[in-house]
Structure formats: structure tokens, C-alpha cells
Amino acid sequence: MSDPATTPTIPSGQSAWEPCDWQPPAVRETHIGVAFLVGDRAYKCKKAVDLGFLDFRSRERRLACCQREVELNRRLAPDVYLGVAELRDPGSTESEPLVLMRRMPDQRRLSTLIRNGARLDDTVVRLARIMATFHSAADRSPRIAAEGSRDAIQQRWTASLDQVSAIALDIIGEPRTMEIRDRVNTFLAGRSALFAERIAAGRIVDGHGDLICDDIFCLDDGPRILDCLDFDDRLRRIDGLDDIAFLAMDLEKLGAPHLASTLLDRYADFAGDPAPASLRHHYIAYRAFVRVKVSCLRHTQGDEGAAEDARAYADIAIRHLRAGAVRMIIVGGLPGAGKSTVAGLIADRLGAVLLSTDRLRKELSGVDPAARFAQPYRQGLYDPPHTRRTYAELLRRATDLLRRGESVVLDGSWTDAGFRTDATVATEHANAHLLPLECWAPPELRRERLTARHNGISDADPLIADRMMLDADPWPAAIRLRNTGSPDHTISHLLEYIGTAV
Numbered sequence: 001m002s003d004p005a006t007t008p009t010i011p012s013g014q015s016a017w018e019p020c021d022w023q024p025p026a027v028r029e030t031h032i033g034v035a036f037l038v039g040d041r042a043y044k045c046k047k048a049v050d051l052g053f054l055d056f057r058s059r060e061r062r063l064a065c066c067q068r069e070v071e072l073n074r075r076l077a078p079d080v081y082l083g084v085a086e087l088r089d090p091g092s093t094e095s096e097p098l099v100l101m102r103r104m105p106d107q108r109r110l111s112t113l114i115r116n117g118a119r120l121d122d123t124v125v126r127l128a129r130i131m132a133t134f135h136s137a138a139d140r141s142p143r144i145a146a147e148g149s150r151d152a153i154q155q156r157w158t159a160s161l162d163q164v165s166a167i168a169l170d171i172i173g174e175p176r177t178m179e180i181r182d183r184v185n186t187f188l189a190g191r192s193a194l195f196a197e198r199i200a201a202g203r204i205v206d207g208h209g210d211l212i213c214d215d216i217f218c219l220d221d222g223p224r225i226l227d228c229l230d231f232d233d234r235l236r237r238i239d240g241l242d243d244i245a246f247l248a249m250d251l252e253k254l255g256a257p258h259l260a261s262t263l264l265d266r267y268a269d270f271a272g273d274p275a276p277a278s279l280r281h282h283y284i285a286y287r288a289f290v291r292v293k294v295s296c297l298r299h300t301q302g303d304e305g306a307a308e309d310a311r312a313y314a315d316i317a318i319r320h321l322r323a324g325a326v327r328m329i330i331v332g333g334l335p336g337a338g339k340s341t342v343a344g345l346i347a348d349r350l351g352a353v354l355l356s357t358d359r360l361r362k363e364l365s366g367v368d369p370a371a372r373f374a375q376p377y378r379q380g381l382y383d384p385p386h387t388r389r390t391y392a393e394l395l396r397r398a399t400d401l402l403r404r405g406e407s408v409v410l411d412g413s414w415t416d417a418g419f420r421t422d423a424t425v426a427t428e429h430a431n432a433h434l435l436p437l438e439c440w441a442p443p444e445l446r447r448e449r450l451t452a453r454h455n456g457i458s459d460a461d462p463l464i465a466d467r468m469m470l471d472a473d474p475w476p477a478a479i480r481l482r483n484t485g486s487p488d489h490t491i492s493h494l495l496e497y498i499g500t501a502v
Contacts, residue, residue, distance in 0.1 A: 285324065
């Protein structure tokens, strides 16, 4: 942890519009434009290029895009974007359109502050509030909302992957490229309900579309957010979470994952957004791959260092696609093996929804789940019809959650191979990942635990546990967890495995 006495803070004492002529002239270049920084002004021109997803070869198109850039960016930084100017040789009738801007102080750039180790938690919270407010008032319409559908997201991914596939194979390698494509397709294939819910909730807006740290300046009177995506309206019509995820991804790339988490958490608070963790990860991965595409294009334009950036962004994309995999984790085992404890810990650590057969069985029969309701083996609430109904409803609820992007942990005995087959089929239909876990403990330890149990919602006793052991079907596909020590120790090793198992 940094020493507060030596950790740099955001510089102060300079008014927002104090002349910047003390800054030396500079030129900044991207894959689509060039900015000339002179005195307290910045002049931006578009490159006359055709990159497939944009075409700036005609002056008319470049002029229209400059005008649109000013119009759109005045939504978040009206005092920065002064208008459109022209660059003309004396005596010539030919001119080049330029965006005329106030020049921002380089030392206040968010990326610079991060690299210098400034304390930025309050700044990130302020940015989260600004973007949540911006999104709440942003344009919405059926045409805008259509860009947030599952099919629209799929088309966007496919276009990006196809545009750079040949280049990317040489730069980031075939394994990375194929894993990204496969994981994206798996996630999107089963999540129509999730994206439909986002549309119905009004989450799709005319946003910023290119929110990165290099284009945010932290001034004394508040941040200035510049340079929104202006060349294609469709690419700016996005989920608000997608918009803020771009900045979260960039914070992570700059080595500040804690700021990325703070940004997303506080944005969710300010925007009242209950999005599942899987969608956060998916949008971060998408934004990382957008930067893979940009870095690959810069590499083809002669920037040798861009290849390393492309690989770093690809690793971020893969890391979040893995973390955002939608999982059905079934945790089984005999009574007293500690399965409910393990299931609860897994759900807590992964942010997954926990569903329990013990609780659901009583709920379906109108019985208080917390009440003890001992029954003879396979009789009453525990007879085969009740058990079949319990597992069927458990999987129905789980499938609905999976389709909405929520991972689930299913706590039950799972001693019946037929129910496990049903779980496999349900997982496949939801295009999710199945992870079967069987908790195990020696008979004497299970009996000891069951005898000492005085609370909880399970009604099993040692006699029932022994009968279940005799009737249990073999479970060769499950990962067996020897649950005799500290549950936290068991879970830590398990989560390491889960991170690489899908």
C-alpha cells in the first residue's frame, strides 16, 4: 500500500481554462485521425482512409463527421468543443475540415494520473455518477433499442472478429482467436432472454461508445469526458453497461483493477442496474476485443508496439470471457457430507444463485422451510413423486436463471442418475457449462455431523443417510471433494479449478 505522504494526488491550483500555451506543441495520431496541439487549442482532422467499418476518403464525409463529433461531444463537454474550422493554403480553394477544441492539460489526463499513482477513488465514483446521469437522459427509441438485442451483439462481435481475423491470427495467435470466438458464441447462444430484459428495462441508449482513460481529463471543477464515437451511430447505440464497461476495461489495462470494480459497482448503484456479473464480464471482453482490433489496425499502419497491446487486450478479453461463463454447478453427496456448506460458499464466492432441494421441496408443499419435518425414508414429502417434482422445478428455475445470465449452484443429494441426466440436458439447452461436484466424508464423520445437527432445513438422520448410500447411483462424472477439513480451504482449491474448467 502506498504511503499517503508520498502518494501523488490530482494537481490543483490551475483553473479549468487557464491558457495552456506553456505546453509544447504536439501531434497525436490514432488509426482514424490526427490531432495538432498548439497553445491552448487543439485541431483534429480525419484521415482519408477506408477501414471497412468507416470510410473517410471524401472531404464531404470528413466534414460531416467533424460536425457530428462537435454535436455529440457537447453532450458531455460543451465547453471543450468550440466548433468546426478549416485548414486552407493561402490562395487555395481547397480546405480540410478540423474540429476546433480547447486544449486540455496533459498532466490532468486520467491515464497519466493512474500511471503516476494518484489516488482516484473519488474521481472514479464521480465518473460513475456522471455516466449514470448521462445514460438516464440519453436518447432512447425502438431503433436504438434494437441495437441491444442478442442478434445485434452477435453481429457486432462477428464483424469485429471477421475484420481482423487474418491479421489477428498473426499477432495474437490462433489459440487466443479461436477461444475468444468460441466463448462468445457459447455465451450469446443461450442468452436471448437476458438481452430482451435489458431492452425492456430501457437500458439501451445513445451513449458515448469509446470511453477510455486517455480521453478523460480530471479538472478542478470536474472531469471532462471527450471523444465519443461519432462515425457510426449504430455503434454508439449500446447498453449503458456496455458503455461504462469500456472504461472499466481500460482501467484494468492500466493496472487499476480496483478502480474498475469501484466504477462498475458504483455505476450499478447510481443507475439502479441489477445486471448479472456474466454480462459485466461479457461487455468488458467485448471492449477489450475492440481494442484488439484497433491495435491490429495500428500495427498494419506501422506501429510495431501495437502488436504487444493487441496481445494484452486479447488476454483481458479471454480472462473475462472465462470469468463470465454461465455455469450450472450441482453440489451433491450424502447427508452429513457437508454439501450445503460447500454449495453456499461456492455461491457466495462466485456471485451465483443458490437453489436447494431441501428448501424447494417444502416450499412446493406449503411447509415452512425452516421447520423440521422428519419423514420415513422415501415416504411423505420424500416419496418418489415429491422428489421428481422437486428436481423438475429446481431445474426449471435454474434454466430460467441461466438464460438470464445468472450462474446457479444447485444443492441436493443428486444420488439419482436420472436427475443428473436431466441437469445435463437442461444445461445444454441453456448453452451453459455444467460442473458436477460430489461432497464426500467418511461414514463416521457424517454420522457425527448428523447427530450433532440441531438446526438447518435438512430432515435426514443417520438411518436415512445409510439407506441413501445403499441406493445411490454411481457418479463417475463428478469431481469428488473430500470434505473433512476446513470448508474454506476446500473451496479455495475448487475455485482455482473452476476458473480453468470452462
